[in-house]
Amino acid sequence: MAAVASSAEVHEGTRSCVLLNVRGYRAARRDATTATSYTSNGHPIEVSFRAALPPVLSDFYVYCPALQLQEPADYPSMVPKAIAVDGDLFLFRIPIDRVGTMSLTHNDYFVYMARSPPHRPRLDLLPNPSHDTLGDKEIAILSCADGGEQYVVTALRTIPGSKTIHRLHLYRSKPNGEQGRWTSQMVSVEGPLMRDLVCPIPETVHRQVHHVTSKVIRLGTGANGMVGWVDIWRGILLCDVLQESPKLHDMPLPLPAKSNSHRAFLNTTDQYCGDVAVSRDKSFIKYVEMEIVTPKIVSATPPGDCDPDPFLEWLRRRECKDLKRTLVHGRWKATTWRMPIPVTSWDDWCRDCAVESAELSTDNPKAYELLCAVSKESLKEDDDDKAMEAATTTTTRLPLGRLGMAYPAMSIDDDVIYVLTKPVMGNGKAAFLTAVDVRRKKVLAVAKLDSAVFMRYYLAVGISKHFFSAPGTRESLGQAEDHGQKSARRRRRRRGKRQE
Structure with missing residues (x-):
């Protein structure tokens, strides 16, 4: 995977994300990030990282020869799956046999710990939570103090x-890498169900489920174990999981825009229109x-009666x-909100900034050229093509x-x-990630993805600098020196030695 149009200068301060x-990837990639262990079946396994500057995806590699021998060439489903990240910690699972592609009980769960x-x-291999x-x-990992x-x-x-009662599962590690154990307990929502007061579910809609978790966020650090289970349309269930008697607190999200109100009561975890995150400083x-509003292709009505x-x-x-x-152009608007931590009241949600797709510009020539090239994969329109050909600047x-943009x-x-x-007519063709600065109304960078699937299969996470310690990582972060500059510096050193 390679960045087609990325800007290292733009993202210089965002290396933690x-x-x-x-x-x-099920492949060997041995470097300074490689860690080794054994599966529950006693087979050796190793994990490595390739960190990259967004919007390029970062990848992890899992190599276990014994598991790869189980899978024929036409059965490419036994891939490892990333679950959660917190600083130096990364949690993932991998199927240990073919049944593991359909049953989570046939998966091994590992915690990778990056260290200086x-x-x-x-x-670390985790014991499987066989009771459930x-x-x-639904899973989060927390680094302790x-x-x-x-x-x-x-x-x-x-x-x-039940609307108010949930089951909380907890695994605590032990010193020196020893295995801990899973525990579980019933927890209940303390206080009123705020989401039912702010945005109650009408009796006429199909969705009558109080909470469907879309993702998990961590709000605390160290001994503060505050975690939020996010329903992307209804709200966040907050809980300090490190307390002896944890309680849940309900915090609704801002009311959905009118054009999205029909999605708010769908029984889905789909993040097609939204996302929730926590700032790096918590x-x-x-x-x-x-x-x-997605672009669409409209055909003229053929002659004769319908x-x-x-x-x-x-x-x-x-x-x-x-x-x-004819291609009917689409459009979109992105609105961001903020809620201060610690969370106290739904009234603290503050509208931050907004941008419409028609307002965006870019100072990145490569990003502009790539977006124009991708848009031509859609149905061509003479007026737009002439306008793009006549363009002489990136502003x-x-x-x-002309592009489908979501997630x-x-x-x-x-x-x-x-x-x-993705282009409107892009079935089977590559997808891209576009970095948009909502406040500045700028497109910063564009990167081509390996997969053409129009679905989010990546996590926006904060990782520590220790994930970037592998040789070659600086290059993936856009900090590699030009080959000509390196050669010139070597020649200067050789001339200096001869003069001495």
């Missing part, structure tokens, strides 16, 4: 039929909502090969109306959102 590919030299990274299966989106050598893994499960929660049967009318249109097709109107991911460092981008 990366976009981690959820799907790991001369210490090597550590890889935990969804990937002792320098990160000990940690907690936690998950919250909803109880069917001082506020960040929320973004996109209002999206058939009253929809299927026959579809066949009639299909048989007309020479129908003129002209960007062709975003925003928020940076923890600044006002940047990373938006998945």
Whole structure:
């Protein structure tokens, strides 16, 4: 995976935030980030990282020869899956047999711990929580206050039929890498269900589920174990999981925009229009909502009377090969909100900034050229093509109306959102990530993805500098020196030695 149009200068201060590919690679990549351990079946396993500057995805690599021998060439489903990150800690799972692609109980869970030299990274195998299966989106990992050598893994499960009672699962590690154990207890929401007061579920809608977790965020540091389980449309269930008697607190999200109100009561974890994150210094929660009108292709009506049967009318249109097709441009608006931490009242949500797609410009020539090239994959329109050909600067109107853009991911460092981008006629073709500064109304960078799937398969997470300790990582972060500059410096050193 390579950045097609990225700007290292723009992102110089955002190295703690990366976009981690959820799907790991089953391959060996030995370097300073490599950690080793054993699976529950006793097979050796190793994990490595390749960190990259957003919007390029960062990747992790898992190599276990015994597991790879189990999988024939036509069965490429046993890939490792990233779950959660907190500073030096990274939690992932990997199927240990073919059943593991369908059952979480046939997965091994590992915690990777990045450490500063001369210490090597550590890889811990967790005991499987056999009493229950935990969804990937329900799990968080917390670094404790002792320098990160000990940690907690936690998950919250909803109880069917109950609005206020949930089951909290907790795993505490032990010193020196010894395995801890899982515990669980029932926890209840303390105080009123604020989301039912702010945005109650109408009895007429299909969704009558109080909470569906879309992602988990950590609000505290060290001994402060405050974690939030986010329902992207309803609200956040907050809990300090390190307390002896933890309680849940309900905090609704800002009311959805009118154009998204129909999505608020769908029984889904889809983050098509929104995302929630916590700032790097843990001082506020960040929320973004996109209002999206997708571009679409409209065909002219063929001559003759329309058939009253929809299927026959579809066949009639299909048989007309020479129908003129027109691209109706789309548009979107992104609005960000902030909530100070500690969280106290729903009234503390503050609208921060907003941008419409038509307002965006860019100072990055490569990003502009790439967006224009991608937009031409959509149905061509003479007026737009002539306008793009006549453009002589990168401050002209960007062709975003011809692109499908959704699934925003928020940076923890600044006002940047990373938006998945694809041409309208892009079925089977590559997708892209576009970095948009909402406050400055700028497109900062664009990167091509390996997968053409128009779905979020990456996590916007904050990782420590120890993940970047591998040789070659500086190059992936856009800090590599030009080869000519290196050669010139070597020649100067050689001349200096000869003169001596």
